[in-house]
Amino acid sequence: MDNRTKRQLKQQDQFVSTTEKGIEWAKHNPRSAAYVGIAVVVAIGIIVGGYSFYSHRSSVAADAFGSAMQTYVTPIASPDQQVPPGTKTFASVSDRAKAANPAFVAIAQKYGLTPAGRMAEYFAGLTYMEEDQTASAETALKQTAGSWDGNLAALGKQALAHLYQQTGRDSQAIELYNDLAKKNTTSVPAGLAKIELAELYQSEGKPEEAKKIYAELKDKDKDVEGKPGTAAEIATEKLNPAPATPGLQ
Numbered sequence: 001m002d003n004r005t006k007r008q009l010k011q012q013d014q015f016v017s018t019t020e021k022g023i024e025w026a027k028h029n030p031r032s033a034a035y036v037g038i039a040v041v042v043a044i045g046i047i048v049g050g051y052s053f054y055s056h057r058s059s060v061a062a063d064a065f066g067s068a069m070q071t072y073v074t075p076i077a078s079p080d081q082q083v084p085p086g087t088k089t090f091a092s093v094s095d096r097a098k099a100a101n102p103a104f105v106a107i108a109q110k111y112g113l114t115p116a117g118r119m120a121e122y123f124a125g126l127t128y129m130e131e132d133q134t135a136s137a138e139t140a141l142k143q144t145a146g147s148w149d150g151n152l153a154a155l156g157k158q159a160l161a162h163l164y165q166q167t168g169r170d171s172q173a174i175e176l177y178n179d180l181a182k183k184n185t186t187s188v189p190a191g192l193a194k195i196e197l198a199e200l201y202q203s204e205g206k207p208e209e210a211k212k213i214y215a216e217l218k219d220k221d222k223d224v225e226g227k228p229g230t231a232a233e234i235a236t237e238k239l240n241p242a243p244a245t246p247g248l249q
Helices: 003-028 030-052 056-072 093-110 115-130 135-145 150-166 170-183 190-203 207-220 231-241
Strands: none
Touching: 003 170, 093 115, 093 207, 115 135, 115 150, 135 150, 135 190, 150 170, 150 190, 170 190, 190 207, 190 231
16 A cells, blocks of 8 residues: 555544544534534535546545645634543634634635535635624625536535525525526435425514415425425424423423
8 A cells, every 4th residue: 555545544534533532522412513414414525536636636635625625624612611531622603613714714715626626616605694794705606606516506506595684685695596496406405405495484583474375395205115304294283383392492
């Protein structure tokens, strides 16, 4: 085994180790870890894909992306929280974003034509959002949303829709959710886009619009065996929320 292969395998082992610690921590801290979950899954796919390329440039980009992701999947924990021994943490999402963002930006700028470089642009947008740098986030996410890769473009549009909601541009968010629902990509299934659209309507004080979407998903979202799909299950819960337990907030 040559030195370069050993280095790549070591980097992958380091990433897996960091991810495993993060997952173990997440079991006990689901609220703090929820936002990172999708990032871990997508990143692993990109890193593995990056190593399948024979191009030296793609491999170097994948190495750099893996290092940046090690920072991005680091758990968030307050000083009084217990975490597994040896696990690094950040005090806030913003602090973690500030640490990871420069690496993602550099990878996107230097290796933008590689798979890892294109994914880095997306994570640059996410971390800009987490730092409340709205203009920079919008620029990066629009770049991703225009990608020729349908799955990556869908992730960019979804994040861009979230940004529009956060900045009071609901009409633009609605347009993106409807587009995502029509495209039905692997990364952002139509059912997920519709659920998020319904939640947006709910937040706008339009419960009837939300109920229409939930009812449609409940009836039509089925798996290959005809059983209710994930979106249908969520929609059913939204239409029939469990009663609050007395004494609990």
